[in-house]
Each structure stands twice: as C-alpha cells, then as structure tokens.
Amino acid sequence: MKWLVNGRLFDGELLREGLCDLVIDKGRVAKIAPAGRFVPPEAATKIDLDGRIIAPGFIDLHAHLRDPGQEWREDIVSGSRAAAAGGFTTVVAMPNTDPPIDRSSLVRYVLERGQSAGAARVLPAGSVTKGRRGQELAEMWFMANEGAAIFTDDGLPVSTAHLLRTALLYADDLGMAIMEHPEELSLTKDAQVNDGPCAARSGLKGAPKSAELIAVERGIALAKDTGAHLHLTHLSAEESLEAVRRAKEDGINITCDVTPHHLTLDESLIEKSGYNSAYKVNPPLRSERDLEALWEGLADGTVDAIATDHAPYHLDEKDLPFQEAASGIASLECAVAVVFDAWLKRGKPFGIERLLRLFTAGPASVLRKSDLGRIEEGSVADITALDIGRERRVEAKRWESKARITPWEGSALCGWPVMTMREGKVIWVDGDGGLHAERD
Amino acid sequence: MSWRRKHLIDVDDWEREDFELLLEQTSNMDSILDRSIKKAPALRGKIVVNIFYEPSTRTRTSFEIAGKLLSADVINWTASGSSAAKGESLRDTIWTLEAMGADAVVIRHGEVGVPYYLAEKLKKASVINGGDGTHAHPTQALLDLYTAWRELGSLDGKKVAIVGDILHSRVARSDIYAFKAVGAEVYLSGPSTLMPTDINSLNAMYEPNIAEAIEGADIVYMLRIQRERQDAGLFPSLDEYHRRYGLTDKLLGKAKKGALVMHPGPINRGVEIASSVADGPQSFVLKQVRAGVAVRMALLYLMLGGVKE
Numbered sequence: 076m077k078w079l080v081n082g083r084l085f086d087g088e089l090l091r092e093g094l095c096d097l098v099i100d101k102g103r104v105a106k107i108a109p110a111g112r113f114v115p116p117e118a119a120t121k122i123d124l125d126g127r128i129i130a131p132g133f134i135d136l137h138a139h140l141r142d143p144g145q146e147w148r149e150d151i152v153s154g155s156r157a158a159a160a161g162g163f164t165t166v167v168a169m170p171n172t173d174p175p176i177d178r179s180s181l182v183r184y185v186l187e188r189g190q191s192a193g194a195a196r197v198l199p200a201g202s203v204t205k206g207r208r209g210q211e212l213a214e215m216w217f218m219a220n221e222g223a224a225i226f227t228d229d230g231l232p233v234s235t236a237h238l239l240r241t242a243l244l245y246a247d248d249l250g251m252a253i254m255e256h257p258e259e260l261s262l263t264k265d266a267q268v269n270d271g272p273c274a275a276r277s278g279l280k281g282a283p284k285s286a287e288l289i290a291v292e293r294g295i296a297l298a299k300d301t302g303a304h305l306h307l308t309h310l311s312a313e314e315s316l317e318a319v320r321r322a323k324e325d326g327i328n329i330t331c332d333v334t335p336h337h338l339t340l341d342e343s344l345i346e347k348s349g350y351n352s353a354y355k356v357n358p359p360l361r362s363e364r365d366l367e368a369l370w371e372g373l374a375d376g377t378v379d380a381i382a383t384d385h386a387p388y389h390l391d392e393k394d395l396p397f398q399e400a401a402s403g404i405a406s407l408e409c410a411v412a413v414v415f416d417a418w419l420k421r422g423k424p425f426g427i428e429r430l431l432r433l434f435t436a437g438p439a440s441v442l443r444k445s446d447l448g449r450i451e452e453g454s455v456a457d458i459t460a461l462d463i464g465r466e467r468r469v470e471a472k473r474w475e476s477k478a479r480i481t482p483w484e485g486s487a488l489c490g491w492p493v494m495t496m497r498e499g500k501v502i503w504v505d506g507d508g509g510l511h512a513e514r515d
Numbered sequence: 516m517s518w519r520r521k522h523l524i525d526v527d528d529w530e531r532e533d534f535e536l537l538l539e540q541t542s543n544m545d546s547i548l549d550r551s552i553k554k555a556p557a558l559r560g561k562i563v564v565n566i567f568y569e570p571s572t573r574t575r576t577s578f579e580i581a582g583k584l585l586s587a588d589v590i591n592w593t594a595s596g597s598s599a600a601k602g603e604s605l606r607d608t609i610w611t612l613e614a615m616g617a618d619a620v621v622i623r624h625g626e627v628g629v630p631y632y633l634a635e636k637l638k639k640a641s642v643i644n645g646g647d648g649t650h651a652h653p654t655q656a657l658l659d660l661y662t663a664w665r666e667l668g669s670l671d672g673k674k675v676a677i678v679g680d681i682l683h684s685r686v687a688r689s690d691i692y693a694f695k696a697v698g699a700e701v702y703l704s705g706p707s708t709l710m711p712t713d714i715n716s717l718n719a720m721y722e723p724n725i726a727e728a729i730e731g732a733d734i735v736y737m738l739r740i741q742r743e744r745q746d747a748g749l750f751p752s753l754d755e756y757h758r759r760y761g762l763t764d765k766l767l768g769k770a771k772k773g774a775l776v777m778h779p780g781p782i783n784r785g786v787e788i789a790s791s792v793a794d795g796p797q798s799f800v801l802k803q804v805r806a807g808v809a810v811r812m813a814l815l816y817l818m819l820g821g822v823k824e
Contacts, residue, residue: 270712270713271712271713272713272716274713275712275713275714275716275717276650276688276716276717277628277649278627278648278649278682278684278685278688278711279627279648279649279650281712349628349631349632349634350627350631350632351631395606395632396605396624396628397626397627397628398628399626
C-alpha cells in the first residue's frame with residue numbers, strides 16, 4: 076500500500092485545484108482526497124510529491140523494441156526499462172521485428188517478456204499482414220485475443236488501398252484501430268532528407284511532403300468509406316495536419332500522432348551539423364513551417380497523441396556517414412522532457428492539461444483502453460510523476476536503452492518525469508530528482 | 516599571409532577574401548608550372564594520402580602531381596585495392612592512415628557528407644574533399660574560378676550560365692557558391708526534372724530555356740550528362756537532350772563574343788557539348804585541367820605549409 080501526498084493531480088482530463096493525496100492499494104487507486112484530509116493505514120509507504128504533478132501513466136503509442144530478432148539494438152527488457160525511465164508506464168512495441176509480430180504466439184512472447192521485465196507495460200502491436208509482406212491479412216482476431224493492442228505494418232504503409240480497406244473493416248469488428256505509416260513509396264525511393272533546401276544544397280534525395288499527404292488522403296478516404304478507426308502515425312507535414320483537421324470536422328474516424336523530434340527539430344540542423352546522422356529519420360525532419368503546423372495541431376486538438384517512434388540502433392549502424400547510417404531517432408528516455416521543455420520555451424502556447432492529455436487520455440483512446448490514461452478511485456494505479464521545474468542534461472551513455480546516439484545529447488532540458496508507477500509498483504525513480512521513493 | 520582553415524570540406528563558408536587569397540597563391544604556383552624544373556621543396560616531409568572510393572583519374576592525378584611538385588610524399592589508396600574491399604569501415608581506414616602519419620587526406624566518396632564525418636573523427640590530419648556524392652567538389656570550383664579569373668580578371672558582375680544536370684552535380688553546387696562569392700551572377704539551365712525541387716535555395720537564377728540562360732554570358736559552363744539519368748526516367752533520350760540543351764556553335768553565338776566554354780570533364784561529345792565547340796577556340800577545358808594542378812598546389816601549401824603555429 077502506498078500513500079502519495081501533496082501532488083497536483085491531473086486525472087486524464089483536468090488538473091484538480093489544490094494538492095491531493097492518493098492511497099494506492101492492490102494495484103489500484105483506492106482513494107483520492109484533498110491533501111491532509113485523511114490519515115492512511117499504518118502499513119502505507121508515504122511518498123511526498125511536494126507539489127509535483129501526478130498524472131496517469133504516460134503511454135507511448137509507437138516504439139521499436141527490436142525484440143525478437145534484433146536484440147543488439149534493443150530488447151524488451153531494455154526497452155521497457157527505458158520507457159519507465161522516460162516517464163512511460165505503457166509502451167506499444169512495433170511489430171517490424173525479425174520475425175515480425177504477425178501471429179498470436181509472438182504476441183504472447185512480447186507480453187510475457189514485458190511482464191517479466193517488471194518495468195513499463197509492453198503492449199504488442201500486431202502486423203496487419205502476414206510477415207509484413209503486404210499480401211494477406213495476418214490473423215488479427217487470434218492476436219487480439221492474445222492481447223495485441225493495435226495493428227500496423229509500420230516501417231511501411233499497408234501495401235494497397237484494397238488491403239488497407241479490408242484491414243480497417245476487419246479490425247473494426249474487433250473494436251481496434253489500424254495504425255498507418257503514411258508514405259507513398261514511389262516518391263520516396265532512396266530518400267534521405269526532406270525535399271527542401273537541404274536536399275537542394277546537398278543533392279541528397281528528398282522525400283516530398285506530397286508522399287505523406289497522398290497516403291494520408293488515401294487513409295482518410297478509406298476511413299470515411301468504412302467508418303472504421305484509422306490512426307495515422309508520425310505525421311510530419313503541414314498539409315497532412317490540415318487534411319486530418321478537415322477529416323475530423325467531417326466526422327471521419329481518424330486519429331493521429333506526432334513525434335517529439337518533428338515537434339522540435341527541423342531540416343536545417345542536418346546541414347548545420349555537417350550531415351550528422353543523429354538527424355536522419357523517416358519521415359525526415361521537415362521545415363520550420365511544418366514544425367509550427369504540428370504545434371498548431373497540438374493546440375487545436377487535431378493531434379491526439381505524442382508518440383516517440385523510438386528507433387534504437389547499435390552504434391556501428393548509426394555512427395556512420397549520413398547516407399549509410401540507419402534511419403531513426405532514439406528518444407524514449409528524453410522524449411517527455413523534449414516536449415515539455417519546448418512547451419515551456421514557447422511560453423506555454425496552450426494549457427498544460429492539453430499537453431498532458433497527449434501522453435495519457437489521448438493515446439489511451441487511440442488504443443480504446445478505457446482503463447488507462449486516467450486516474451479516479453478504482454482505476455489502475457499507473458502513475459507518472461512530473462517535475463516541470465526540473466532541469467537535467469540528456470546523457471545517452473546513462474540510458475537503460477541500448478541506443479547511444481540521440482540528437483539531444485548534452486542538451487539541458489526542463490520538465491522531467493521523476494517517478495513512474497505501474498499497477499501500484501514503483502518501476503522507476505529519478506535518483507537525483509529530489510523525490511524520496513524506493514523502486515519496488 | 517595566414518590561412519586559418521584546417522580542412523577543406525566545402526567552400527560554402529568561405530569569404531570573398533579567402534577566395535582572393537587562394538587565387539593569388541594559385542597564381543604563384545601557376546608560374547612554377549612554367550619552369551623547366553617544376554619542383555619546389557615547400558612540403559618536403561609531408562605525407563598526403565589520396566583515398567578514392569569512386570573512380571576518378573583526373574582529380575586523383577591532379578592532387579598527386581600537385582603534392583609531388585611541392586615535394587610531399589603522395590600515396591594513393593584506392594578503395595577497391597585496399598581494406599574497403601575487405602569490409603573495413605571508413606572510420607577504421609582513416610584512423611589507420613592517420614596512425615601511419617598522414618598529414619592530409621584527400622577523400623573522394625560517393626556519399627554526401629563523408630568528409631565532415633572524417634574531419635570529426637580525425638585527430639590531427641587535414642581533410643580535403645575531392646568530391647562527396649552530389650554535395651560538393653570544392654577544388655573543382657576553385658580551379659574553375661581561377662581559370663575564369665586569369666582570363667577575365669575581376670568577375671564582379673560577370674554572367675555565368677551553368678547548364679545541365681544541376682540536381683546531381685556537386686560541381687554545380689560548389690561553382691554557384693564560388694562564383695557568387697566573388698561577385699558574378701549565376702544562371703542555371705536544364706530540364707526541370709534535373710533541378711532540385713527547392714531550387715531557390717541554391718541562390719541562383721533558373722532559366723529553363725538555354726538560349727535565354729546563356730544570352731550575353733561571359734562563361735558557359737556545361738555539365739556532364741550521365742546516361743543513368745535517362746534510365747531513371749528524368750529525360751527521354753540523349754538525342755532529345757542534345758537537341759534541347761547541347762552546346763552547339765549556333766547556341767554559343769548567343770553568349771557574349773569570346774565567352775569562355777568550360778566543363779569539368781570528362782566530356783560527352785555530342786551530348787552536352789558538340790565536338791566543334793569542345794575543340795573550338797572558346798573551349799577552356801584543358802586550361803581548367805592545368806589550373807587544377809596549380810590550385811591544388813596552392814591549397815596543399817596553405818593547409819600544410821603556409822602557416823607555422
């Protein structure tokens with residue numbers, strides 16, 4: 076039993092007035108009351124939040140945990156610990172593994188490994204097609220029964236419009252969404268950067284924003300057609316956000332997420348850094364204008380979630396000249412701070428509740444999990460404690476993740492998680508965060 | 516005289532004074548090439564390694580001659596006959612070269628940004644970019660600049676038309692920067708499919724009609740057309756390309772009388788340039804080659820011998 080005192084409680088929708096105390100018992104939130112109103116049972120371990128935010132455990136909809144098959148990059152243990160240390164209590168593991176997570180036995184493997192790691196909850200995403208080959212539907216019903224949280228062929232778009240339409244209908248019967256990686260591949264062959272000034276000045280092949288927009292519009296048309304729920308992941312272009320905004324106005328069942336890197340880094344950094352491969356990612360970093368459009372999307376509700384697209388690689392695959400380096404940014408352990416720091420530096424362009432929802436209730440609704448992303452009496456005790464005033468430097472060498480390269484290396488960021496709790500168990504505490512708590 | 520740059524990766528951070536200093540220095544080196552015994556002791560005891568991951572005879576030979584004329588020891592490390600063929604990483608290769616005592620590494624590589632990567636990884640040796648993918652070819656730009664400057668004097672207000680496959684050309688990217696830095700106006704021409712999408716960020720005027728692009732030009736700079744661009748569907752045929760964009764005597768008549776015709780070589784006769792123009796009195800192609808040796812001598816001298824710290 077735990078007794079969390081003096082926290083500012085964000086319940087998934089609103090930040091409560093004043094400070095709150097919470098009693099956590101048997102993995103659930105047993106009681107919520109204004110601070111100092113009640114005396115808990117003797118046995119409770121007291122954790123004093125001293126005014127820090129208590130939020131529902133953060134959910135990352137999109138991370139590459141590389142397990143099974145690419146454990147030199149990451150595995151479920153390192154990945155789920157990294158998630159916990161990054162402030163997440165739930166992380167959705169992408170299925171582009173080797174073999175791909177395309178059947179119930181592999182879904183079970185991921186769940187069991189995640190369970191035994193004892194860190195953040197790992198929810199497997201199943202692939203839409205067998206072997207991620209884009210030809211036949213994978214056994215989604217079997218995977219759903221085993222515990223798959225969503226379906227995606229991420230890394231690639233679902234190969235054809237017909238297949239995506241079928242998958243949407245099939246998943247809709249199961250009450251689940253399809254997560255689409257929107258990219259028209261014929262426009263992005265060999266692409267390394269955005270098709271903007273950096274591409275012009277370096278000659279690197281550019282991925283035009285139209286490649287994303289075409290796939291976004293395809294998805295919207297099919298979601299409209301079927302009435303099924305399509306989730307568009309890692310949107311990077313102004314035009315994509317505009318298309319989603321319109322679709323939502325038309326009542327189409329569309330949700331989307333954006334990444335911390337597309338919210339804070341733009342393509343100019345590639346040239347400025349002398350083609351440092353830390354900035355190589357797909358979709359590529361776009362223009363400053365696109366970056367601003369993503370923030371507008373956060374502000375007006377077009378965006379439902381912030382997801383990391385954490386893409387860890389071994390140093391030998393990433394510490395290479397730009398063109399041969401692997402594409403992907405590792406961020407699980409700094410993503411929350413990257414976003415809160417940017418939100419603070421921008422002068423809090425919208426309320427903190429909106430920002431917190433993008434890590435909690437927003438992603439929970441994409442996963443259609445009503446038991447996650449909120450705190451009320453009786454709910455699962457997944458909790459992220461956040462210290463908006465805490466400043467800390469990003470040091471990848473101290474990460475739980477196996478990744479050692481990140482664009483934010485050495486940056487002093489403000490606004491860090493200081494503790495994560497899953498089902499009432501403390502799974503991570505920031506040792507220098509000033510919070511007196513012990514890991515369970 | 517001082518030279519503060521340790522590496523030569525690109526000229527896009529050079530000031531006008533840097534170009535002018537290099538042109539003066541090149542002029543001195545050029546006079547060595549006229550001597551009967553063309554050897555100076557300036558870089559005795561220095562080791563220059565040419566490491567070429569892409570086939571290039573002229574650039575490599577030019578660096579080799581330049582180094583040797585200044586008495587440096589020049590070693591050619593060709594990627595196919597060396598560790599690269601054994602799968603050694605670039606990083607390990609250049610650390611090996613540095614451990615062997617290389618003072619400068621001239622690198623030619625098919626990928627953008629490789630020289631930046633080397634400069635970051637090397638502790639002591641200077642890096643000279645001999646061409647990185649589609650990105651930059653700074654010594655080509657400098658030799659082009661020197662060729663033009665020697666013939667025309669000040670390049671302020673001069674019109675330079677660069678014609679052809681700008682999209683894939685490291686020569687064009689470096690030349691645009693270099694010519695603009697010394698006051699010239701640069702026009703680009705070629706089909707839109709061979710231009711970068713965001714062409715405005717190249718800081719030059721784009722004119723798809725070649726006749727208008729070279730109208731009154733002081734310098735007409737033709738780029739080599741690679742057959743594989745046709746295979747990639749960027750233009751329909753070499754024949755059609757030649758008819759639209761090939762430099763013929765008639766077309767050259769649009770440029771200023773006596774305009775310089777330049778080309779980075781090797782030329783494709785009958786594609787981007789007609790033989791009669793390539794062999795004609797306005798062709799500066801061989802003068803560019805000679806300038807290449809002088810420019811590389813000047814650079815090696817400035818980088819390895821010009822400054823005592």
